[in-house]
Amino acid sequence: MTRAATVYRILVGAILLLSVFGLAAALALVRPEKADFTFCNGTEIKTVDPALVSGQPEGRVIWAIFEGLTTYHPRTLAPMPGVAERWEISPDGKTYTFFLRKDARWSDGRPVTAEDFRWSFQRLLHPETAAEYAYELWYITHAEEYTGGRVAVGDPVEIELREREPSDPPFARGKMLYGRLLAIEAPEAAASSTGPGRAEGSGPPTAEPVYVVDIGGKPRRFQRATAVPRDPTAEDYAWLLFDFHRVGIQAIDERTLQITLKHPVPYFLEIVGFFPMCPVPRHCVERYGYPAWTKPENIVCNGPFVLKYRRIRDRIRLEKNPYYWDRADVLLNSVDVLAVESAVTGLNLYLTGSSDWIPTVPNEIVPDLLRSRRRDFLPAPYLASEYYIFNTRREPLNKSQVRRAIAMAVNKQEIVSRVLRSGQIPAESLVPADIAKYVAYQPPHCERYDPQRAAALLSEAGYPGGRGMPRMELLYNTHESHQAIAELLQSQWSRTLGLDVRLNNQDWARYLASRREGEFWIARAGWIADYLDPNTFLEMFTTDNPNNHGGWSHPEYDSLVAAAQVEPRPEQRMRLFRRAEEILLREMPLIPIYWPVTRNMVSPRVQGFYPNILDIHPLKDLRIADHPSLGTGE
């Protein structure tokens, strides 16, 4: 055989192989029927387990297949009956009694009961679940102690023994013991900062205390088996936590759930409607374990839709849930949730009719869309804030005069009209002013842009013309508009204050780490509200809040926010928050830059879609119009 002939055969063989491969793949492609409604959901979602998600794309799917005690009105965002058909709030605002509707069912036909909620909230709070949003339920009495594994002498405790197979799914409870904690026998230097919660595999062996618990009148001793030195008389345990029976969540009967809070929380009805607080089916979770229970073939849910199938980074197909209590009002039979990462691709799909809703559009085309006044483009205020934080641990940013000077030299109007150009609003406070349309809170204003006064302030502080100021860095994460804003800030500060600021652009994960470690001078930050209340923003600047990366601390601010959080009278409460924000904007540990806007584009054939400040759009309320000319709801 000649060499050339061999080459030829190999090549022909390769081509044949590729053709067969291509053909087989093309034939294997499933052709999904077009759904009634299709939308682009941004990135692939992390999971459909309500307890384990945190993002907006996840929220859209969770809310479609699960339903909490309350739901949100699509226009006003007011809490509406969900699984709970009504509720009562005690006069002191601390006890909520939810009455569940009797026709609420799981998608396998079983009724949704108060016990389902009690168990789901326990699962959400249990440290083994490691739910990110567990803290939202810490308003409930003793819930924080439960998640944190914090116990004190005299507390009622529950102990889970190690009688669970290692292969058991997380949160399958093993054998439980209940009793009262009599003593914590701490070996020296065992401050027990990690709490007694977890027993296994947590780093190098540390000095572990022995917990003495009175169980049925008899004291028993518990210590982790990994402890060094180990007390031979102590029993091993898996978890030792505050007794969940004493946490303020009680299933009074099959259809009555009572929740007791530490202090009144005006937005608690919103919190129980928030997607992580959706109930999960115990019978399904315990049967399959996590994550097998989330598979389309196993999952049982209670929302308007059920999960039909999931193809990674492609689509999630939802179908109407025949057991949903309000099925008569669900007018879509099928929904496709597309995982489309790029906004440009999403726009292409929308313009060619392959998608009925895109939650965002590329920045560059917004000015065109605004000019052409397209009726299907629905920009609206968003309860979110973009700002820069100062690292107040560093000299000279620890001086409020210097911070004020730097903040006052920022021309926000220029940022919004030259860089962003898509309807964003220059921010004069941390809490977006549009919150006033929903709750009785009017944020104060920070000092306006004033280059002369800024320069004067800086020289008063001892740095005339920027002389003597250290070379600072501006930290931001890789993103086109963040970069453009940082460059503009750099030139504004150099122009008005004579400051020499370098830019430091880091990828997302690295930027988060830098912020967390306090490795920055001035850093970009953004915050999206979890609920309709100034607390979601203001809480973050209290001393030792995990999100207070700049290390700013102001005792009066702390006490005002703390007082507002427990204040039962709504007007007084908002007054306290306002006084706190006034301090914040006087001391300026941050520079508010702008308030983002939502940029939904919705096909004219879709009805029941309303722009709102939390950007929540329940799929349940959408329908497809026969006469598209009627347009979207205004």
Place this chain on the structure above:
Amino acid sequence: MYDVGLDNVAQRKANMFRFIVSRTIWLLITLWAVFTVSFCLMRAVPGGPLDRERRLDPQIERNLAARYHLDDPFWKQYVRELGNVLRFDLGYSYRMADFTVNQIIAQGLPVSAALGGAAMLFALAVGIPTGVVSAVRRNGLADRVLMTAATLGIALPNFVIAGFAIILFVFLLPWFPAAGWGTPSHLVLPAVCLGAPYAAYIARLTRTGMLDVLRQDYIRTARAKGLSAIAVIFRHALRTALTPVVSFLGPAVAGIVTGSPVVEKIFAIPGLGVHFVEAAIQRDYTLAMGLVLLFTLLLYGANVLVDAAYVLLDPRVKLR
């Protein structure tokens, strides 16, 4: 024609066996080295899979770290993950927590392979004829036009090609869907955009090979015999001229079937390319590791195949 004696055949079989064994051993060593370097690099860069914009309560953060064993000492994590890799079980993705790494690869690899296969097919179908025509009409108008196109094809990044393709064949002429996956028509534009640079490269390789061959004596002999130009080109010249194309195909196929992040992102195709990039950005340790090892395996396998193919092409090449 080579006259191959029986002894020689036995000898070559033994050589082939030795070759396969030694390459397998080297493969394992390579995989281990890649694993170790990736493991250390992933943990050395700042940030981890549990980071997010809003900082979690320290207690919740500790619970999360414990759940994923990220609070274990470095060596313990290394041993655990090496054990998992040896069992072919990389565990669950951090970022797409409902799926194991194996499930993600099982869903993504066929998609990337189908797209890559179609792109390769396009590249060969366009590249080889273009190269032949250019070589035959050397320095003519056709050659200049085609080679300019090929240079452009290599020089233009595929997101630019994709942009033009979408404007032309989605919006001006509504022939193809804008993005997505599900029908053969979804395959066309991305395959063309992904295959275009490869087609251009193959065209240049074919042209160079052809020009070399056309100067050879046996071609002159074939022409002198009175064979038609087409017979000379396809029966005699092309066979030899394609050797460089074969050696290019090995690594190219390995690269193309593991997906292209850019094309996949533009056309919203659920292949492995976007997973690769996102896993790195999001510090999805398990998924990133799985994809790095998969790519190593495919690249290594393709190179071994190319080496073996050389032996078939040329008996003077010895396997070692």
